[in-house]
Amino acid sequence: MSPFSSTPKPGGDRLRIPPVALAIGFAALVGAALILVSGHDPLSAYAEIVRGSLSPGALPDTLNWATPLVGMTLVAAIPLRGGMVNLGGDGQLVIGGLICALAPLFFPGHSAFGAAVGLALAGVGGGLYAALAAWGEVRHGVPMLISSLLLSYPAIGVTSYLARFPLRDVSTGLPQTLMIPPGARLYVLSGALNVGSLLIAAIALAVIFVDRRTSAGYELRMRGKNPRFAGYGGVRLGWQAVRTMFASGAIAGLVGAIIVLGSQFRFIDGALVTPAYTWSGLMAALLVNGEPVGAIVAGLFFAALQTGGFAMQRETSVPRVLTLVLQAIVILFLAMRRGLGRRM
Amino acid sequence: MAEIAAVGIVKRYGGLVANDGVDLSAERGEIHGVMGENGAGKTTLMSILFGLQAPDGGEIRVRDAPVSFRSPIDAMAAGLGMVHQSFKLFGLLTTWENIVYGAEPRRGPFIDRRAARDRVAELAAHHHLAVDPDARVGDLSVGVRQRIEILKALYRDARILILDEPTAVLTPPERDALFAVLKNLASEGRTVLLVTHKLHEVTAITDRVTILRDGRTVANLRTADTNAGEIVRAMTGRNVNLKIEKRPLPPGDTLLKAVDVTIGSPSGKAVVDHVSLTVRGGEIVGIAGVAGNGQNELVEALVGLRNPDGGRVKVCGRDVTDTDVARHRAAGLAYIPEDRAAVGSAGEASAADNLAMGFHRSAPLASGPFINPSAFAERARVLIRRFAIRIASESTDVGTLSGGNLQKIVVARELSHEAPALIAEQPTRGLDVGATEHIHEQLVAERDRGRAVLLVSAELGEILGLSDRVLVMFEGRILADLPQGRADEHNVGLLMAGRGAEAG
Numbered sequence: 042m043s044p045f046s047s048t049p050k051p052g053g054d055r056l057r058i059p060p061v062a063l064a065i066g067f068a069a070l071v072g073a074a075l076i077l078v079s080g081h082d083p084l085s086a087y088a089e090i091v092r093g094s095l096s097p098g099a100l101p102d103t104l105n106w107a108t109p110l111v112g113m114t115l116v117a118a119i120p121l122r123g124g125m126v127n128l129g130g131d132g133q134l135v136i137g138g139l140i141c142a143l144a145p146l147f148f149p150g151h152s153a154f155g156a157a158v159g160l161a162l163a164g165v166g167g168g169l170y171a172a173l174a175a176w177g178e179v180r181h182g183v184p185m186l187i188s189s190l191l192l193s194y195p196a197i198g199v200t201s202y203l204a205r206f207p208l209r210d211v212s213t214g215l216p217q218t219l220m221i222p223p224g225a226r227l228y229v230l231s232g233a234l235n236v237g238s239l240l241i242a243a244i245a246l247a248v249i250f251v252d253r254r255t256s257a258g259y260e261l262r263m264r265g266k267n268p269r270f271a272g273y274g275g276v277r278l279g280w281q282a283v284r285t286m287f288a289s290g291a292i293a294g295l296v297g298a299i300i301v302l303g304s305q306f307r308f309i310d311g312a313l314v315t316p317a318y319t320w321s322g323l324m325a326a327l328l329v330n331g332e333p334v335g336a337i338v339a340g341l342f343f344a345a346l347q348t349g350g351f352a353m354q355r356e357t358s359v360p361r362v363l364t365l366v367l368q369a370i371v372i373l374f375l376a377m378r379r380g381l382g383r384r385m
Numbered sequence: 386m387a388e389i390a391a392v393g394i395v396k397r398y399g400g401l402v403a404n405d406g407v408d409l410s411a412e413r414g415e416i417h418g419v420m421g422e423n424g425a426g427k428t429t430l431m432s433i434l435f436g437l438q439a440p441d442g443g444e445i446r447v448r449d450a451p452v453s454f455r456s457p458i459d460a461m462a463a464g465l466g467m468v469h470q471s472f473k474l475f476g477l478l479t480t481w482e483n484i485v486y487g488a489e490p491r492r493g494p495f496i497d498r499r500a501a502r503d504r505v506a507e508l509a510a511h512h513h514l515a516v517d518p519d520a521r522v523g524d525l526s527v528g529v530r531q532r533i534e535i536l537k538a539l540y541r542d543a544r545i546l547i548l549d550e551p552t553a554v555l556t557p558p559e560r561d562a563l564f565a566v567l568k569n570l571a572s573e574g575r576t577v578l579l580v581t582h583k584l585h586e587v588t589a590i591t592d593r594v595t596i597l598r599d600g601r602t603v604a605n606l607r608t609a610d611t612n613a614g615e616i617v618r619a620m621t622g623r624n625v626n627l628k629i630e631k632r633p634l635p636p637g638d639t640l641l642k643a644v645d646v647t648i649g650s651p652s653g654k655a656v657v658d659h660v661s662l663t664v665r666g667g668e669i670v671g672i673a674g675v676a677g678n679g680q681n682e683l684v685e686a687l688v689g690l691r692n693p694d695g696g697r698v699k700v701c702g703r704d705v706t707d708t709d710v711a712r713h714r715a716a717g718l719a720y721i722p723e724d725r726a727a728v729g730s731a732g733e734a735s736a737a738d739n740l741a742m743g744f745h746r747s748a749p750l751a752s753g754p755f756i757n758p759s760a761f762a763e764r765a766r767v768l769i770r771r772f773a774i775r776i777a778s779e780s781t782d783v784g785t786l787s788g789g790n791l792q793k794i795v796v797a798r799e800l801s802h803e804a805p806a807l808i809a810e811q812p813t814r815g816l817d818v819g820a821t822e823h824i825h826e827q828l829v830a831e832r833d834r835g836r837a838v839l840l841v842s843a844e845l846g847e848i849l850g851l852s853d854r855v856l857v858m859f860e861g862r863i864l865a866d867l868p869q870g871r872a873d874e875h876n877v878g879l880l881m882a883g884r885g886a887e888a889g
Binding site: 253254255256257258259260262263266267269270271272273274275276277 | 709715720722727728733741742756
């Protein structure tokens with residue numbers, strides 16, 4: 042606390058390179074240096090990342106990986122748009138996943154109907170679980186940042202217990218539930234790609250539309266820019282927090298359901314949480330402060346990077362951890378540039 | 386010989402020229418006013434004089450010797466002291482600790498506490514600046530903190546004292562005490578640079594005044610040879626109507642009513658203590674009072690930002706106690722908040738978005754749950770034109786605007802509600818003469834349209850000039866309810882200080 046701190050005025054018209062391009066460029070340079078040091082060829086490694094994610098043969102894989110990642114990006118982006126943080130994506134994800142792994146089993150012979158019920162309930166379940174965190178903040182002053190994260194652990198723990206003991210498929214030795222009937226699985230479009238990707242794409246478009254063209258979206262944007270202004274203008278902040286978290290959690294529940302009905306066909310303990318979709322999605326959303334279009338693009342970029350990383354690991358001997366390093370450096374550089382820009 | 390002089394100072398921020406060849410010269414023993422509208426370059430000039438920023442051109446001379454300050458430390462060494470608008474004090478330290486901070490008398494490696502304390506006490510007594518050396522600064526009122534800031538400069542034997550808007554936070558008696566101190570300092574041969582918006586302060590105590598407009602020095606006047614009209618013309622470049630014209634109007638129905646509103650505090654003492662008030666249509670009711678006497682809390686309760694612990698609030702006859710802001714607004718209330726940047730607007734949002742708040746759920750901006758962005762833009766363009774808001778376009782973020790233009794955004798939005806009742810809290814704080822005049826005209830126009838206006842202001846001149854009735858708030862209570870004819874600076878000033886008996 043210097044008594045004589047000066048406050049320089051905002052700077053002039055210096056040349057501005059888009060920060061994202063700059064960050065990716067820096068990350069690529071740092072990554073290249075790392076590859077060189079480890080005795081490999083950076084150009085061929087990067088070529089494999091691009092080929093392994095964007096070539097026609099690889100594209101379905103990338104999109105399949107992008108489906109949950111973009112979904113979880115939206116989960117993080119929606120509350121972030123209003124200045125709130127949902128750290129409980131993992132908990133909402135497993136609740137949706139488990140509900141959807143069980144629902145079709147209750148409707149033998151009507152498995153498609155069971156799947157539809159499962160999807161709906163997964164959304165509601167994830168939504169309510171997330172709204173619980175918001176209610177805790179609004180009614181009892183428990184910061185959502187903490188409660189949403191903490192609520193994740195019981196959800197993960199309880200679903201893990203259920204998959205390991207009462208609901209375990211005893212015919213396998215693994216902690217997983219019974220296989221759902223083929224009729225309940227999501228319709229396959231091409232290779233690994235199923236109709237779940239279309240569902241997430243539709244949700245993404247809906248989120249963009251709500252953000253730009255509805256009064257609820259306007260109110261949420263204004264809250265994100267200045268919550269006191271929104272409250273002063275007559276927005277009911279508490280109710281808005283609960284609704285927003287419900288929407289966010291519902292998407293997380295649906296993502297869990299789509300993974301179960303589309304790829305794994307049963308609830309496997311740890312399978313939804315281990316790929317860390319929640320955290321990749323949170324990073325993507327944080328990069329653009331919750332702006333939905335930017336968040337979706339960032340989510341797709343991370344998905345391509347991660348998918349390409351598998352290809353790179355297969356084709357060259359550079360481990361795929363490199364792509365996570367690249368991802369982290371991109372984020373650090375972006376955060377730094379924004380931080381610099383924000384300084385007085 | 387000029388004690389301090391700035392010659393041809395130029396300072397650019399990117400494309401903006403804040404100081405464009407500014408000249409200023411003050412003699413030894415002179416109280417020198419520095420006036421100008423917001424954005425005229427006063428603050429830039431003062432920060433250059435005090436070494437906070439380096440000029441891009443021009444020269445500063447202290448006692449005719451050119452100087453080049455790299456930091457305030459250099460400026461202090463050359464005998465300058467500055468009292469900033471927002472005080473730079475350590476709330477957890479005592480008065481004497483704050484004053485000697487950075488220049489402590491030492492005994493070996495240790496601070497000589499006794500010598501420091503005695504020196505502070507002696508200095509305070511000498512300059513008639515009443516402070517308790519051992520009080521903790523966080524517990525003191527703003528008036529006392531300001532004295533500590535002045536003592537801080539005097540402790541370093543400042544020959545030239547710069548005060549930036551020093552009276553904004555003071556009651557009239559505190560202001561008069563400050564002026565007595567400044568006159569005393571000038572008579573000792575010190576030079577005082579007084580930066581201010583307020584005409585009557587300049588005419589009351591300055592010897593000369595330098596007036597800036599658009600980054601240039603436009604006038605350097607001897608106060609004794611000039612008048613308020615000439616100063617305002619120099620500041621604004623036009624004639625400004627200083628007197629507020631108001632036609633007599635019979636008051637109408639009660640549109641805003643508070644009955645026994647009480648707000649407690651954790652310490653148990655009520656912040657707002659059984660306040661009752663009514664504001665009728667066609668009437669401006671002013672609440673005078675030094676900041677921090679419960680006005681903020683009272684207004685929060687009236688607009689629904691906080692639920693009172695007791696009492697009732699009625700807007701246009703509808704009881705809205707214990708409901709939220711949306712219900713208060715729906716009942717017919719508009720509100721210009723005290724803090725236009727932190728509450729009244731979202732700086733990172735466009736003017737269109739800022740002007741739409743509260744209109745975004747009904748036609749023409751919305752149909753059903755959907756909003757129409759082109760209607761947002763159109764509405765913003767209309768208001769920007771009608772209120773003469775200086776902004777590049779309706780899609781410009783309002784955080785880039787000057788205080789006056791940002792306030793116009795808030796005022797434009799709230800007045801366009803055409804709500805029967807309006808609460809205006811410190812509506813002209815920090816605004817220059819031109820913008821203040823504009824806002825005052827708007828408030829009187831609202832009254833003339835038969836609306837009820839509750840004006841809360843720490844600016845006594847504003848309260849007395851605009852209000853049909855004046856309420857004085859002190860320590861959470863309303864001490865008096867005076868019609869315009871019976872309220873004057875003397876009795877309201879005493880009431881603001883809680884001295885009701887003397888006010889008669």
